[in-house]
Amino acid sequence: MCGIFGIITSENTEIGKIALDGIKRLEYRGYDSCGIVSHKDGQLFIKKDSGKIQEIQEKLTLDDLMGNIALAHTRWATHGAPIKKNSHPHLDCKGEIAVIHNGIIENFISLKKELLSKGHIFQSDTDTEIIPHLIEEYIKKGIDFQNSVIKTLKRCKGYGIVICYSKEPNFIIVARKESPIIIGIDRGKVSYCASDIPALLPYTRNIYILGDNELAILRPGEVKIFDIENEVKKIERPLKHVDWNIDAAEKGEYEHFMLKEIFEEPDALRKTLKIPENDLRLFAKELISAEHVYITAAGTSYHASLAGKYIITKFLGNYIQEIECSELENQLKDSLRDNSVIIAVSQSGETIDLIEAIRWARNAKKNVKILSLTNVVGSSITRYSNHTIITQAGPEIGVAATKTYTTQVFSLALIGLEIARERNILQKKEIELYYNALKSTPDVIENFLKKTNHSIEKIVDNLERNANYFFLARGISIATAKEGGLKLKEVACRFIEGYSAANAKHGPIALVRDGFPIIFIAPPDETYKRLIGNVMEFKARGGHIISIVVESDEIISDLSDTIIKIPQPANKYYNLFSPITFIPALQLLAYHAALAHGLDPDKPLNLAKTVTVH
Numbered sequence: 001m002c003g004i005f006g007i008i009t010s011e012n013t014e015i016g017k018i019a020l021d022g023i024k025r026l027e028y029r030g031y032d033s034c035g036i037v038s039h040k041d042g043q044l045f046i047k048k049d050s051g052k053i054q055e056i057q058e059k060l061t062l063d064d065l066m067g068n069i070a071l072a073h074t075r076w077a078t079h080g081a082p083i084k085k086n087s088h089p090h091l092d093c094k095g096e097i098a099v100i101h102n103g104i105i106e107n108f109i110s111l112k113k114e115l116l117s118k119g120h121i122f123q124s125d126t127d128t129e130i131i132p133h134l135i136e137e138y139i140k141k142g143i144d145f146q147n148s149v150i151k152t153l154k155r156c157k158g159y160g161i162v163i164c165y166s167k168e169p170n171f172i173i174v175a176r177k178e179s180p181i182i183i184g185i186d187r188g189k190v191s192y193c194a195s196d197i198p199a200l201l202p203y204t205r206n207i208y209i210l211g212d213n214e215l216a217i218l219r220p221g222e223v224k225i226f227d228i229e230n231e232v233k234k235i236e237r238p239l240k241h242v243d244w245n246i247d248a249a250e251k252g253e254y255e256h257f258m259l260k261e262i263f264e265e266p267d268a269l270r271k272t273l274k275i276p277e278n279d280l281r282l283f284a285k286e287l288i289s290a291e292h293v294y295i296t297a298a299g300t301s302y303h304a305s306l307a308g309k310y311i312i313t314k315f316l317g318n319y320i321q322e323i324e325c326s327e328l329e330n331q332l333k334d335s336l337r338d339n340s341v342i343i344a345v346s347q348s349g350e351t352i353d354l355i356e357a358i359r360w361a362r363n364a365k366k367n368v369k370i371l372s373l374t375n376v377v378g379s380s381i382t383r384y385s386n387h388t389i390i391t392q393a394g395p396e397i398g399v400a401a402t403k404t405y406t407t408q409v410f411s412l413a414l415i416g417l418e419i420a421r422e423r424n425i426l427q428k429k430e431i432e433l434y435y436n437a438l439k440s441t442p443d444v445i446e447n448f449l450k451k452t453n454h455s456i457e458k459i460v461d462n463l464e465r466n467a468n469y470f471f472l473a474r475g476i477s478i479a480t481a482k483e484g485g486l487k488l489k490e491v492a493c494r495f496i497e498g499y500s501a502a503n504a505k506h507g508p509i510a511l512v513r514d515g516f517p518i519i520f521i522a523p524p525d526e527t528y529k530r531l532i533g534n535v536m537e538f539k540a541r542g543g544h545i546i547s548i549v550v551e552s553d554e555i556i557s558d559l560s561d562t563i564i565k566i567p568q569p570a571n572k573y574y575n576l577f578s579p580i581t582f583i584p585a586l587q588l589l590a591y592h593a594a595l596a597h598g599l600d601p602d603k604p605l606n607l608a609k610t611v612t613v614h
């Protein structure tokens, strides 16, 4: 939450332009206010306000700031309303120290009291503002800037932060305790930092990932990393190369990232097919030898885990329990045993509830293993995991997860098939049939998207007459129903319930009236026959039935008012992977519903892509 971007060069330049571009690329992390501070010839210049970046740029021309340093911030409000005075950067009393911050300084109330008693005057309601004032306090005592920052940070918890001081024009300080910071170096002349990789892609692919409790001094083209608790100890960190394509982080010919990323799903899946076999084997072996297996995540990644649990359990012969990461400790505190494996799934690898959950599990039992699945190389989750698989979705900018969901389910399916191979439980021929079905999912989605995008717009027109509707399914497709419901809530602001079709008659059916829309997710798997009964029950009460079925479907199609057809064969091998091939229909539905409501699907209300607060 909140996007931060910093740059330092050796000469005065049009630094506002670069800083503005940096935060535009991070806008998915928060978009209720923004600001930039630049340093030029011993003075700080600041522009900030509430609103989306483009609105503020039009009002204040952020891009005409000059200088050799700039810190830029796009905010997702936590402490203090999204108004101008609370937008970042924040300054000390003299306006010499500027700070941009992501995270929550949990102990800020007591620090603020202390600073108020010493005469500091605060301009905002934020937790962040205590930082420049505390640094100022140490500088007043004659301590140099760098050591004042270290003393300050030792007293705070919960930050990714960038700091500059008008009297130290040759370096900026970047530090991290929990919230992510990436550092980039460009040809020995410029140094950058940001809270996420896409902001750095136009300038460099060579990055350092700052670890927890680390601080870096950034000079033009040069970086020194230290441990905050033991500041004399310089940390040697290898440069990482990021091979993400910059086009993947641009909208190109598409009107929105969400649509672009839905259309990128086939390619993302083809790339994910190349996950190294050794990694899959390692995961498979760990899972086979585990006594208890859990799978944990939040939001969309949790729905991917739910689908993955069905697939892996099928081949593992051992039950996998899915648990929302924020509940993992609550649910397992009295039962977690050694020789358990926890699969942690996260697009960003930075979701704080997930990181805390796996950190808790590792501390609770020495022999618990964490296997993680993430889209971001070097993200925090990888540091707390025994083994990691990187899904190959590439950068996802739309706040609503789309291609990262399908690549997560696809990766979990690859792990499942590897388990089947290792356990030798199927004939070679049968394993091949499953593999072929999985490998064909990108083609199925590609065909579907080509044929169906526009017809989904028409379905949306009909649905829009109703305020609420259900997505119902059985078995593995419950994951699809829940994920489809989440997409519509997020981007189209509709209350949609993704629910088990069987359970829906134990209460939710009470809502059904004439014309109430119900979308059934109906692949021809072992749940199909019973789903027919559920369709009839809702139809009998006047429900408007929309069904998502395979092309050859007849029975549920005949019972439906509207049909969305997925071009895949009707057999058990394909059906197992229907969470991958059926979800694009619901992603598109959510996208078009957002447009029909005049909403920006890339910037859902109140959301940020990476949730780094509890």
Ligand code: M6R
Binding pocket: 298, 299, 300, 301, 302, 345, 346, 347, 348, 349, 350, 351, 354, 399, 400, 401, 402, 490, 608, 609, 610, 611
């Ligand atoms: O980065 P993660 O996968 O850990 O994020 C988890 C959720 O915050 C995320 O999936 C969220 O629900 C998405 N906005 C859904 O589209």
